[in-house]
Amino acid sequence: MRLLLVEDDETLAHAVAQALRAENFAVDVARDGVDGQYLGETGAFDAAVLDLGLPKRDGVAVLKAWRAAGLGLPVLILTARDGWSEKVAGFKAGADDYLTKPFRVEELVMRLRALVRRAAGHASTRIGCGALVFDTQLGTFELDGLPVKLTALEWRVLECLMLRKDVVVERSRIVERAYEGDADGDSNSLEVIIARLRRKIGHDRIETERGRGYRLVTRP
Missing domain, CATH: 1.10.10.10 (Winged helix-like DNA-binding domain superfamily/Winged helix DNA-binding domain)
Structure with a gap:
């Protein structure tokens, strides 16, 4: 499973990427919205983990651009913004799941596996x-x-x-x-x-x- 992680916090991005790799994921990392949008549109990923508060282009704009381009990969929003309005904006833009910081890596892993499994058409775990x-x-x-x-x-x-x-x-x-x-x-x-x-x-x-x-x- 290959994932795209779009996160501007260098320390957090490194920690999350290492934790996901320990669970057998292949992880590509983008540090801003412009690079994240480009990688999402040109790479081959099973799912994306997307922060909302990104430099250069925010996560909602990135997600809207992906969906407008016909990109159907599952997207999990990972952000410190826990307000209902932010969640609504994320889901309206095309998010498949939402996880707020701080979080447990174990939960992130299980959510990602579930997203990829369902995207492949499998109901059972x-x-x-x-x-x-x-x-x-x-x-x-x-x-x-x-x-x-x-x-x-x-x-x-x-x-x-x-x-x-x-x-x-x-x-x-x-x-x-x-x-x-x-x-x-x-x-x-x-x-x-x-x-x-x-x-x-x-x-x-x-x-x-x-x-x-x-x-x-x-x-x-």
Whole structure:
């Protein structure tokens, strides 16, 4: 899962980004509204965390611009503004959720996972693909009832496939969702990750669609 964090407080942005990365999220950070709007419109993100009190362009204006441009990614507003009028303005601009500062990172993580899960069309917090189960609330994978140990990058690739199980996911989409910023996400490195996942969950669970991408298929 790749997130866009738009927050001007350097200390808070660093702390939140590090906490989210510890939960296997890939995080790109923007420090003002202009950069945040640009990254949101040009990058490939599963969700955005957006502050309202941003320099250069405030969060409501950024969100309105995203929605006017047809950008449908889930947006969670994270702000110290806790007045009802600010919340109404945020939701009217197109926000999907709202969390006020101070907050617990655990709550932010759970809200983001719920937003991404619902955006992918899953109502249940537990997504099954045969014996492989993804608990979206806890962020854990199980195979035959036993936990699957994954690196952060393996987790993000498998999550991308799991949310679109039985459907071919293009290589470019996987790379965009699994790697941060300008990190190396070429096809060779992705093939290495896929090979490691196959060893952990079963070679026949991930099919290769030549010239397109990969499909996580339902197996007993």
